[in-house]
Amino acid sequence: xTGVSQDxxxxxxxxxxxxxxxxxxxxxxxxLYWYRQTLGQGPEFLTYFQNEAQLxxxxxxxxxxxAERPKGSFSTLEIQRTEQGDSAMYLCAGGGPxxxxxGPGTRLTVT
Amino acid sequence: AQSVTQLGSHVSVSEGALxxxxxxxxxxxxPYLFWYVQYPNQGLQLLLKYTSAATLVKGxxxxxxxxxxxxxxxxxxxxxxxxxxxxxxxxxxxGFGNEKLTFGTGTRLTIIP
Numbered sequence: 001x002t003g004v005s006q007d008x009x010x011x012x013x014x015x016x017x018x019x020x021x022x023x024x025x026x027x028x029x030x031x032l033y034w035y036r037q038t039l040g041q042g043p044e045f046l047t048y049f050q051n052e053a054q055l056x057x058x059x060x061x062x063x064x065x066x067a068e069r070p071k072g073s074f075s076t077l078e079i080q081r082t083e084q085g086d087s088a089m090y091l092c093a094g095g096g097p098x099x100x101x102x103g104p105g106t107r108l109t110v111t
Numbered sequence: 112a113q114s115v116t117q118l119g120s121h122v123s124v125s126e127g128a129l130x131x132x133x134x135x136x137x138x139x140x141x142p143y144l145f146w147y148v149q150y151p152n153q154g155l156q157l158l159l160k161y162t163s164a165a166t167l168v169k170g171x172x173x174x175x176x177x178x179x180x181x182x183x184x185x186x187x188x189x190x191x192x193x194x195x196x197x198x199x200x201x202x203x204x205x206g207f208g209n210e211k212l213t214f215g216t217g218t219r220l221t222i223i224p
Contacts, residue, residue: 002154002156004154006154031195033211035211035212040216040217041215041216041217042201042215042216042217043155043201043202043212043214044214045211045212045213048210049209056210056211067208091155092153093155094211097207097210098143098162098205098207099160100212101157102147102154102155102156103154104153104154105152105154107152
């Protein structure tokens with residue numbers, strides 16, 4: 001157990017709906033990362049925070065995606081107007097430079 | 112830029128046999144290298160990591176990996192496979208200045224009883 005938790009673990013939604021996921025790292029993790037993993041692939045970087053500052057966003061993160069880490073603790077990832085192509089496992093990781101500990105992930109299914 | 116290539120998307124070994132999962136990396140800066148394991152519908156668990164100290168790195172559950180700069184490789188081995196080792200394994204590279212992990216496409220390990 002890495003101490004990183006994610007909620008919900010599974011989400012089924014209809015195309016066009018908005019969804020929000022939450023990640024709670026342990027208090028020592030000043031960095032927080034979001035990755036997306038589709039079936040048969042490795043995780044792909046989406047974005048990361050150093051404390052509350054969002055320092056980098058991947059081009060995979062379209063305008064429909066937004067992430068926040070308001071107090072430098074937990075983080076949320078919102079997807080607006082979901083599409084079937086958004087179906088994936090969304091992984092959160094906490095840690096420091098060169099070291100990341102992953103949560104259990106949120107599996108999103110868009111029908 | 113950095114990248115990882117995992118040779119063999121599927122590997123099958125008999126229980127008790129040697130496990131060898133291959134990973135080659137590309138990085139413009141000295142890399143940190145990682146192996147993670149993923150069980151179905153779960154997150155990634157860190158097996159071991161190389162951070163420029165000893166080139167032979169030991170991890171959990173008797174896994175180990177050797178960093179070979181001349182071959183740009185970081186292959187994962189285990190002397191004797193156990194049924195519980197059946198899972199997906201991911202190699203990843205971190206480069207300072209590119210502050211994120213870049214993963215390979217994974218190798219699914221099957222253990223034959």
